[in-house]
Each structure stands twice: as C-alpha cells, then as structure tokens.
Amino acid sequence: MTFIRNLIFGLLCFGSCSMAWAAKTPIIIDNDMAIDDWVAMLYLLHHPDAQVLGVTVTGAGEAHCEPGAQHAVNLVDVTPHKGIPVACGPEEPMDGFHQFPAPWREGADTFYGVSLPVSPRKPEKQSAPDLLISLLERSEAPVRLVVLGNATNVALALRKAPQIKKRIERIHFMGGSVWAGGNIIVPNFTDQYKNKSAEWNILIDPIAARDVLESGVPVTLVSLDGTNHVKVLPADAVAMKKAAKSAGAKFFSRILDKTKWFIDSGEYYFWDALTAAVALHPEYCTSQDLPLEVVVAYSDKTNGVPLPAFSKVRWDGKERRNFDPYFTGQTILSDRGAMTRVCVAADAKTFKQDLIRTINLF
Ligand SMILES: [Ca+2]
Numbered sequence: 001m002t003f004i005r006n007l008i009f010g011l012l013c014f015g016s017c018s019m020a021w022a023a024k025t026p027i028i029i030d031n032d033m034a035i036d037d038w039v040a041m042l043y044l045l046h047h048p049d050a051q052v053l054g055v056t057v058t059g060a061g062e063a064h065c066e067p068g069a070q071h072a073v074n075l076v077d078v079t080p081h082k083g084i085p086v087a088c089g090p091e092e093p094m095d096g097f098h099q100f101p102a103p104w105r106e107g108a109d110t111f112y113g114v115s116l117p118v119s120p121r122k123p124e125k126q127s128a129p130d131l132l133i134s135l136l137e138r139s140e141a142p143v144r145l146v147v148l149g150n151a152t153n154v155a156l157a158l159r160k161a162p163q164i165k166k167r168i169e170r171i172h173f174m175g176g177s178v179w180a181g182g183n184i185i186v187p188n189f190t191d192q193y194k195n196k197s198a199e200w201n202i203l204i205d206p207i208a209a210r211d212v213l214e215s216g217v218p219v220t221l222v223s224l225d226g227t228n229h230v231k232v233l234p235a236d237a238v239a240m241k242k243a244a245k246s247a248g249a250k251f252f253s254r255i256l257d258k259t260k261w262f263i264d265s266g267e268y269y270f271w272d273a274l275t276a277a278v279a280l281h282p283e284y285c286t287s288q289d290l291p292l293e294v295v296v297a298y299s300d301k302t303n304g305v306p307l308p309a310f311s312k313v314r315w316d317g318k319e320r321r322n323f324d325p326y327f328t329g330q331t332i333l334s335d336r337g338a339m340t341r342v343c344v345a346a347d348a349k350t351f352k353q354d355l356i357r358t359i360n361l362f
Helices: 001-014 016-022 037-046 065-076 103-111 128-138 152-162 162-167 199-202 206-213 234-243 247-258 260-264 272-279 349-359
Strands: 025-031 050-057 086-088 142-147 166-174 219-222 285-294 331-333 340-348
Touching: 025 037, 025 128, 025 272, 037 050, 037 065, 037 103, 037 247, 037 272, 037 349, 050 065, 050 128, 065 086, 065 103, 086 128, 103 247, 128 152, 128 162, 142 162, 142 272, 152 162, 152 206, 162 166, 166 206, 166 272, 199 206, 206 219, 206 285, 219 272, 219 285, 234 247, 234 260, 234 349, 247 260, 272 340
Parallel strands: 025 050, 025 142, 050 086, 142 166, 166 219, 219 340
Antiparallel strands: 285 331, 285 340
16 A cells, blocks of 8 residues: 555656655654643644644643643644644543642643634544554554653553554653753742652653653653753744744744743743654754663652542552652663663754744745
C-alpha cells in the first residue's frame, strides 16, 4: 500500500514534492493545555516537516477536560493541521492526590481571557488513550510521541495495548530534573510543599512517568536541566509579538500580553516548546544517556493542604493511596533506572529563532 501510494505520488510530482511529502514525520501531541503547551502545539502544527496525526489532552494536568479539549480543537483549527482529531483523557492521575494549584488551572481553562474563533468541531467522544492507540495502529510509519504534561494518557494506552510500543519511534517527554533541582515549590502558591527536587509533570502522575521511562520505548526526557537554558525573556515576547503573522502566533501574542506578570517573575521557561522542537531538532539539546528512576513512595503524611476529592478507587480498581510528600516524583540516577536520553543543556538562541519563525509558517 505504501509502495503504491509513493509510486503514484512520485509520478504526479516528478521528484521535488514527493521528497517534501516523504520527509514529513508522523507526530502525536499529548499535552495538558497550559500556556506553554499552546505555543508548543503551534510549533508542531506549523512545522513543514511534521505530520501531526492528532492531539490528546490529559484532564489531570493544568486544564480540565471540557474547556481544555475544546480549546485544543480551536487552536488546531487555526493551523495548517485543521481537522485532526482531539480527545481528552482521565481527570485524575493513576494514583495519589497530586494536582496543580487552582488559580493555574483557571488560567489554563480560560486562555487567560484571550479568545480564539470557536470551531464548530467538537473533541472526539472516545477517550484519549483509545485515540492514541487507534492513531498509532493506523500510522504506516513509526510515530514520534511528544508528551507535554503528566503522561497519564500515554501510560494507560501502553498498559491497554502494549503492542503499540513498536509503533512509537521515540517518546519526547517534558519532565523531571537530574541536577537542576525541582520546580514545584512556587512562592504564594505551594510554599508548604516539601519536595525540593521534583518537577510538576512527573509529580502529578509519577506512576505514569515511571511507566513511560520503563516502557522500553526510546525516551528523550527534556528535563529542567535543559529547559533552564530557555527562560522566556521580555525580549522574546517583544520579538514574538513583532513577528506575529499567523492566526496562532497572533493569539499567542495576546496571551503574552495577558501573562506579562509571568515573564516578569523570571519563572517562565519554554519547557514544552523546547520539547516540541527537540522532537524534530535533537541538535538543539546537549544530551546524555542516563539510568533514571522515578521515585514512588507512599505515606500518610501530606503537604498540609486538603486532598482533592478524587475517586477512592483508582484506574485499576484498587484503592487510591497517598504519596510521600518528600521524595515521590523525583528522577534520580539509579542502577535500577531505565536508560533515558536526557536533555541537559539547550541552544537557546537557535531554538528561539526557530520557534518564532516556525509558528508563522503556513
Ligand atoms: Ca504542559
């Protein structure tokens, strides 16, 4: 089938366009629809080398399912990939009671008050793990999976249909920290948290993250060690706004206006956008192959805040349990760890130039 299609396409195009078509890389985006996911999505949805097959949204990350998945549809439909399927997944992590602070979730749920044209299209009725499975099984070429939130959808898909592993060329996962320290203790939001080395995506669902790292699928972990090199600077916002021509880039310019406080705080990095770019340009990162283990421990102790009203029974019918607040979610070097390619430094200048250029391509 692939041979016949390539032959027909080659005859029609006499070389040049068939080369361009053949060069496209199948990609699925799994994300949690927060500010950095939006620009990361725009990068892949506008990139001339990417064939994005679909978008899955986790309901356990920053956005809730209902607004998050519709926003994903709206965003997709202002890009060259208009019409690709979008689905949302479970609104609770596989175990534990971790979730993002409520004000952050509200910002993600509302696009910070910035509007996009509302697409007449709706998200798929099927759950995100099922969409992941069907997209992977239908793809003729191995897929690069770009995971920009807690990896709950991916882990559930891998457990339900382990045969899809051979359909995944590599998982590019934004998460973790080896030497950079964590990012979950944020003044005025999570001062009382006790874990100084965990990163948010892995903290939210450490079971899912551990599943991904131990899946046997090649993994590139774009950790805080790498993303600390790509802080969003006021000058980056000025350059992005000045260059904005596409509908998506203009949308993100308005987001940058609404979130100036975030840039000014010095706490905003291109975490997800770098991960998206590295899926197509691994040369943007300096990487090391390291044996990494995701720490998972249980305890009766908490961070001192009320636990969310998650279901008492977790995804597999067993009792939901509380994670230890000091260590769970850390990514540590370990003899028992899974060999993982870790982005430990990044070429910020080249990446940022490419990001601004690409989100404006058609
Ligand atoms: Ca994200």
